[in-house]
Amino acid sequence: MATKSTLTVVGLGSGDADQLTLGVWRTLQNASRLYVRTENHPMMSLLRDNGIGCESFDRLYEQYDNFPEVYEAIASELIRLALEDGPDEAGAASAPSGSASSAAGIVYAVPGHPMVAERAVQLLRERCGEAGVELRIMGGESFLDQAFVRLGFDPIEGFQLLDATDLKPSLLQPLLHTVIGQVYDVFTASDLKLTLMERYPDDHPVIVGHALGVQGEERIERVPLYELDRIEGYGNLSLVWIPRSEDEALQNRSFDRLHEIVSILRSPEGCPWDREQTHQSIRKNFIEELYEALEAIDNDDPDNMREEFGDVILQVMLHSQMEEEVGSFSVYDVIQTLNEKLIFRHPHVFGDRGADNAEEALGNWEQMKAEEKKRNGTAEQRKSLLDGIPRDLPALMKAYKLQKKAAKAGFDWDDLDPVLAKIQEELGELREAAALGSADEKIGELGDLLFAVVNAARFVDADPEEALARTNAKFMRRFAYIEERLRIEGKTFDQTDLIEMDRFWEEAKSKE
Template sequence: MTAIPVSAITIVGLGPGSMDDLTLEARRVLAQAAHDKQTVYFRTIIHPTVEPLKQDLPELRIESFDRLYDESDDWSSLYQQIATEVCDLALQHPIVYVVPGHPLVGETSVQLVLEQARKRGITTRIVSGLSFIEPVCNLLALDPFEVGAQIIDATNLAISHIDEVAGKIIPTIPLMIVQVYNRRLASEVKLALGECYPDEWPVKLVRAAGVGEEEAVLEMPLYELDRNNFANHLSTLYVPPVPELSALRLPETLRYITMRLRREPDGCPWDRQQTHDSLKRYVIEETYEVVEALEENDMDKLAEELGDLLLQVYLHSEVARQADEFTLGDVYEHVNAKLIRRHPHVFGTVEVDNSSQVVQNWEAIKKQERASAGVDVHNESVLDRVPQATPALMVAQEYQKRVIKTGFEFTSLQDVYAKLEEELEEIKQAASPEEQLEEIGDLLFMVAKLAGFLKVDAEEALRLANRKFRRRFQTMESLAREEERPLTSYSRPEWEKLWARAKEAIASN
């Protein structure tokens, strides 16, 4: 027999399951290994081709990694273990590593072997095989290229954090999940898919595609995937696409909805007439509703209000897209690039010891960005770039915080109190409405200064006072209703007693 050159690792594809699908090159490599009495390492011997191979090549020495499937409790390390063992063996002598299907189609272990081999200086060679895709698509009467089908390894899906699943899967296009090799993995796959699909969504488990009479397509709702023992080493799960308006947990659905609402001529008349200017008030309203949910510590409400605020982002982006100003992709690009750029201690090589250093780096990077944009950073005011649409108390405290860096600050708390009393006296002396307006503004500015000196957020403090007043007054209203009296009938002394009762009632709760 003519010797066949063998690389340090020769990776052979067995095809989907029938001996008729084994390529001539794969047969030659395996026959050479049998002739040389070389041990061949199979990822798994649970494959219909293995027994016929043993009969055809009785001298073929086979070892498999099936033990790892039973021993491993961690899906994320299973294929890594296999790859490490394969490369360790290859450093001792050339080996043949055999996998089902085509080595480069749906074979995570092969990708890990190739990655490790490159790092460890091990040469590799791929011997192609017919992949599982062709017979699976044959059974499903599906052209994967026409429908843009996604293909993902079951193990990779199983180890995805639940929050990452929606980023890996687009449920509005067909999905094929390969290597669903046992019931335990089927259970993990089901849980992952539950993030994007309804429990009742119909799926198809394709078994032994390309293996003659063993072929089967089992239809079931998603929730039944792990309630049987149908999954095995020759199983592929096919998940049909959901309608565009059914994938409610995905950003793409919101993008589709906003485009559909503003589409001519069959969109929503109200949405179509909105502009950046007309939507400004809703951005402000939704922002404050998010803050309110945060203050109430209502997580269900917060999730809803964040969605309403996100809608404003998508609406403005769609208005801009239609006007050829920018697209939603530009929004994502700006924020992603900015976060990467401003966190070199996370995404780069910069090292920091604490959050103060993070803030210092952040400010330095922002200054560099402005300089690159043509801003004369040497002649900038420290009060520049404070949005004037921000609530006035927040603007006041931000101004005060910035000027402190220049040394413009009171020396003591007593000085702040003295200035506050001075401003209060000037209000008393103000003779005209214009003077009163100005002096009350000065007083409020100094109240913000006092709050900052005491490390108190003035805006938050006022919102807290507002909530406290609302709670007490609404309690007074309830007490008045119990007494069957209108609030307008109470005298000043009665008001004071009612207020005290309201405070006591709230405190007791």
């Protein structure tokens, strides 16, 4: 049977020579050529003292701009070296993975354990087989072993290991002990601090460990989070530990906690009022909360926005919880559907289409939306081009959307002039109905006039709902001015007349 070239990867442990395994030590001694990821490790002195020569890849850290490129280069070079070294005739066929043969051939030594935070080793696992190289991996004590001992926590309580160079707030879970490695320098510590502050208070206690388990070099410091990048000593053997916490303030910043609270409220042991609610009974609450959120937006009130947005989310959670209870879907299904929709409808962001401006982006959205309807079959279900507009949409908004859909089909005027003429026509018909018509005729003609005015909004690029909202706000300001002037003059509305109120109105108008 043909033998393969071999490459052995070993772990140098956490830095103390007493922690080095006997098998790894023998492999290091028997290596025909020994390569290390970096010489910046306490074990280098042991190798030198025992006359074991090695070559490091530190030069690659200077040659490339980022760590992924360095790890790619290390993996590629090691495979090339193994192939050049040739088959291990003495031990390749007989030595099992993880054992040391009499002649170890090419050996690559990494700090800690080869399978912990060593991207180049993962690349070797992916590529060696296809390249015709037999990969052997021999474990060593990782920095986690010393973290458990020196920091004094049991990982079975809940534990996660994260990379400081690629950390996202969504990965942070306060209920788990969190060890963050790869904190190479103060710049990495600074970026890490900012990410942690997305989830933890600025003064939350964190523990920094340097060279854990290495005699004479170990240092453990407990600092508030905001000081994480103000301490010295960061290097290859540095980590950050955030002990697990059941602090309610931390839990209340998570979506899972919100889901848990809502499910408790709806449970038999929860709130009697919440348990009794149905989709229909709280339907009006959804509408009210939306309008309160819109008011906070219009008032540019961040504090109120924060609260009102939460109330809107609560309505989504309650309705989703009701469906979860009968097995239809959960709020996580809602989130999944939304995420998939956003990705699908933004091919210019998540796909291969381009969009240089908002108009092109909107075009992509509409095209993908139409494709989406074809795929799920809703396009065939619609009999009219005007289908798809929510039945209970406020009338002003519904009129606007109806006209936009009709315009896409070509049912529209070319410019504003005939639209204004139509408004005049409808205004005349309203006058006639007001003078001679029935109540139904008056309502009908008024609706026609409003519909024509909404049409004008499209031609002046204005949202009629927003335009009317602005006018409402303007009316309230001017009317409030009239009330204030009357108060100053010691009058009530019974003691004034329209002429005086109109004068105050014009004063208010002039001050805007």
